[in-house]
Amino acid sequence: MLDPAQLSPEACACYTRIQKRLREQNAWRDEYALGLAPLAAQCAAYLRDARALAAMKDTDKHKRLLETELKRTHRRTRQALKQWFVALPPPEMNAQGEDAEIAKLCAPLPKLVAPLD
Secondary structure (H helix, E strand, C coil): CCCCHCCCCCHHHHHHHHHHHHHCCCCHHHHHHHHHHHHHHHHHHHHHHHHHHCCCCCCCCCCCHHHHHHHHHHHHHHHHHCCCCCCCCCCCCCCCCCHHHHHHHCCCCCCCCCCCC
């Protein structure tokens, strides 16, 4: 099982935002922690792959195959989010070609400001 402390920064942000949503709905249970970590990692992996694909040249012979696989990954990731009761609007792609809602979940968390002495 994936420990939440081992998540990438993007996955950690996703984990934090989904946990916050579930807490606001009074639906969070501590035992969800280990199950939510792989979902957050899946969201971050989808974004990583979408960004890598966008950086590929259109002439790359493998790009079309990778686009097909990314669509499958996208569909599975959204289905997994729905299973966790994460309300999602219909899929909308941002200017970078990523699912806008997944990109928001994985966006960097705000930095905490240290108290002044």
